[in-house]
Amino acid sequence: MTTDPEVADELVATIRDWIRKDVIPTASEFEHADRYPEAWVAQMRAFGLFGARIDPEFGGLGLDTVTYARLMDELAYGWMSLSGVINTHTIAATLISKFGTDAQRERLLPILAEGDRRAAFSLSEPDAGSDTQAIRCRAARDGDEYVLNGTKMWVTNGERASIVALAAKTDEGITCFIVEKEPGPTSGGITVSKNIDKLGYKGIETVEMTYVDHRVPVSAVLGGPDGLGHGLHYVLGSLELGRINVAARAVGVARAAYDAAMHYAHERETFGVPIIKHQAIQFKLAEMATKIEASRLLVKSAAEKFDSGERTDVEAGMAKLFCSETALEVSIEAMRIHGGYGYTKEFPVERYLRDAPLMIIGEGTNEIQRIVIARGLVARWAEEHA
Numbered sequence: 158m159t160t161d162p163e164v165a166d167e168l169v170a171t172i173r174d175w176i177r178k179d180v181i182p183t184a185s186e187f188e189h190a191d192r193y194p195e196a197w198v199a200q201m202r203a204f205g206l207f208g209a210r211i212d213p214e215f216g217g218l219g220l221d222t223v224t225y226a227r228l229m230d231e232l233a234y235g236w237m238s239l240s241g242v243i244n245t246h247t248i249a250a251t252l253i254s255k256f257g258t259d260a261q262r263e264r265l266l267p268i269l270a271e272g273d274r275r276a277a278f279s280l281s282e283p284d285a286g287s288d289t290q291a292i293r294c295r296a297a298r299d300g301d302e303y304v305l306n307g308t309k310m311w312v313t314n315g316e317r318a319s320i321v322a323l324a325a326k327t328d329e330g331i332t333c334f335i336v337e338k339e340p341g342p343t344s345g346g347i348t349v350s351k352n353i354d355k356l357g358y359k360g361i362e363t364v365e366m367t368y369v370d371h372r373v374p375v376s377a378v379l380g381g382p383d384g385l386g387h388g389l390h391y392v393l394g395s396l397e398l399g400r401i402n403v404a405a406r407a408v409g410v411a412r413a414a415y416d417a418a419m420h421y422a423h424e425r426e427t428f429g430v431p432i433i434k435h436q437a438i439q440f441k442l443a444e445m446a447t448k449i450e451a452s453r454l455l456v457k458s459a460a461e462k463f464d465s466g467e468r469t470d471v472e473a474g475m476a477k478l479f480c481s482e483t484a485l486e487v488s489i490e491a492m493r494i495h496g497g498y499g500y501t502k503e504f505p506v507e508r509y510l511r512d513a514p515l516m517i518i519g520e521g522t523n524e525i526q527r528i529v530i531a532r533g534l535v536a537r538w539a540e541e542h543a
């Protein structure tokens with residue numbers, strides 16, 4: 158998929174205008190109240206963002222990854238949580254697009270593109286985050302059904318989701334299931350056992366979900382019988398896109414922190430001059446802007462590679478690692494530039510600083526990214542020198 162550059166620019170400009178006009182003025186208010194942004198989610202749906210990466214054949218916008226990443230950057234510039242509503246949905250849609258059977262694609266992708274029923278992605282467990290092989294959630298075959306039992310942790314958008322892309326163990330190994338449920342605290346044998354209170358990434362729910370003898374039809378196995386035991390491979394492939402999403406939203410948060418700092422540096426005076434006149438502040442801003450530009454280019458490069466259909470584990474990992482560390486660094490520098498006021502809820506920098514750490518953890522921690530990058534580099538070296 159390659160998006161016409163004019164169409165891409167127009168869409169990005171539309172989202173940017175909307176974010177500036179409608180979201181930014183009250184984003185911190187929603188965030189402090191931990192309030193779900195119903196109207197903004199409805200607007201994102203009207204823009205077609207839930208089908209951003211779904212083929213037009215199934216009612217989606219069919220955007221390329223470069224354009225998708227630009228949109229996530231714009232959303233996160235306003236409020237990082239908005240890009241989080243889209244992310245798990247898009248990971249699930251990507252799993253179905255890439256690995257689903259024809260029947261799964263034809264039935265589920267139009268629903269996901271429409272965006273009324275949204276999706277969550279559920280791999281992590283209380284005792285299995287980085288160590289994905291260690292998951293214990295079990296799917297036991299019983300006639301034409303699978304019976305799910307286990308506890309899943311960190312399910313972002315889990316309570317409101319109607320569809321969950323779930324990793325569970327079957328006799329064949331880890332298998333991905335597309336579990337359809339009712340939004341809400343319970344559905345069949347699924348219960349939202351805890352709503353996790355977070356430092357940031359507020360407004361949208363991240364929950365613990367328990368499955369007790371929850372039955373799904375065999376048709377819920379992603380990819381049909383051929384998908385049995387291949388779930389981890391599918392999931393890790395789709396996480397490349399998730400990492401590009403996280404990298405792009407890190408750029409958005411970093412840009413927002415930088416702009417807030419630049420603005421404040423022109424307003425605040427010390428020793429008779431605006432603080433922008435102090436070289437110490439200028440150097441901070443120079444460093445911040447340089448790293449943001451490098452981050453933006455890394456996201457673009459990883460997105461282009463993903464669009465080419467090549468394996469992107471190294472590039473997506475590099476983008477996610479560098480951009481998220483940059484977002485954290487830039488948001489703390491922005492806070493320093495604000496002095497004491499940066500430590501208050503009056504200015505949005507405290508929100509950026511609470512949102513930024515999620516990106517060093519989510520979609521695989523940055524320690525794990527370094528492992529993924531190094532492993533990929535070594536494999537490429539071996540291939541090139543065989």
Ligand SMILES: Cc1cc2nc3c(=O)[nH]c(=O)nc-3n(C[C@H](O)[C@H](O)[C@H](O)COP(=O)(O)OP(=O)(O)OC[C@H]3O[C@@H](n4cnc5c(N)ncnc54)[C@H](O)[C@@H]3O)c2cc1C
Pocket residue numbers: 245278279280281283284285286287288310311312313314355358363515518519520521522523524525
């Ligand atoms: C707000 C939030 C939302 C999330 N949303 C989702 C979601 O929607 N779906 C989902 O499935 N998951 C989600 N996650 C889970 C996330 O992907 C995991 O938290 C992450 O993968 C880390 O797993 P863990 O928390 O179990 O940490 P652990 O794996 O226990 O790691 C603890 C520490 O040890 C380090 N470490 C672990 N193994 C190694 C190693 N081999 N070498 C070096 N260091 C290592 C880690 O980097 C980390 O610093 C979310 C997490 C958060 C915080």
